[in-house]
Structures are given as C-alpha cells and as structure tokens.
Amino acid sequence: MLYLDEDVAAVLAPMLAARGYPTTTTLAEGRTGSTDREQLEFATRRGLVLVTHNIADFAVLAKRFAADGRHHTGMIVCPRRPPRELADRISAVLHDARDRPRDDLLLFA
Numbered sequence: 400m401l402y403l404d405e406d407v408a409a410v411l412a413p414m415l416a417a418r419g420y421p422t423t424t425t426l427a428e429g430r431t432g433s434t435d436r437e438q439l440e441f442a443t444r445r446g447l448v449l450v451t452h453n454i455a456d457f458a459v460l461a462k463r464f465a466a467d468g469r470h471h472t473g474m475i476v477c478p479r480r481p482p483r484e485l486a487d488r489i490s491a492v493l494h495d496a497r498d499r500p501r502d503d504l505l506l507f508a
Contacts, residue, residue, distance in 0.1 A: 470503050
C-alpha cells in the first residue's frame with residue numbers, strides 16, 4: 400500500500416488505486432502536520448511505501464535511518480507534476496521495481 404505525504408495531492412490516491420496500487424493519504428490517516436520523520440516512522444510501522452515531493456528531506460532521512468541501522472518500507476520521491484502524469488510515473492517505477500524487495504528502497508519517479 401502507498402502512503403501519500405502531505406505535500407502530494409490527495410486526488411492521486413484514487414488514480415493509483417484504480418491502477419492496482421491501494422493508496423492512503425496523510426489526511427485520511429489523520430497525520431497532517433506531522434514531521435517528516437514522524438511520517439516515515441508511521442509509514443514504516445504500517446508497512447506503507449511513502450510517496451513524497453520532498454526529495455531533499457526524505458533522502459536525508461533515508462540516509463539517517465541507514466546510518467542508525469533502522470529500516471523503512473520504501474519511499475518514492477517525485478517532482479511536482481499534474482496528477483495523471485504522476486500516476487503514470489509512479490505506476491511505471493512500481494512496475495519496474497516489482498521484483499525488488501521494498502525495504503529501504505528509494506525510488507525516483
């Protein structure tokens with residue numbers, strides 16, 4: 400399941416779900432206003448792959464998790480684009496990575 404960070408338009412969730420990728424959002428989970436670290440920890444506890452536009456902060460968090468010997472359940476970082484284009488890009492990277500383990504995976508869409 401995918402978890403859209405607060406900076407990703409929630410309209411993307413049903414578009415991804417329609418493509419076979421169940422998706423939830425920070426709003427749906429009552430997590431708006433949480434820090435980036437809290438969002439990644441929440442996603443990890445729930446086994447969710449976090450989707451964000453915030454490459455700078457989440458790339459640093461991924462490195463910190465690795466340095467601390469911690470794991471996350473995957474992240475997809477993507478530029479800001481129209482929702483339909485994002486759905487295409489995210490679907491493509493998920494399809495390409497389908498045979499790879501998700502844990503600690505950092506994908507760029």
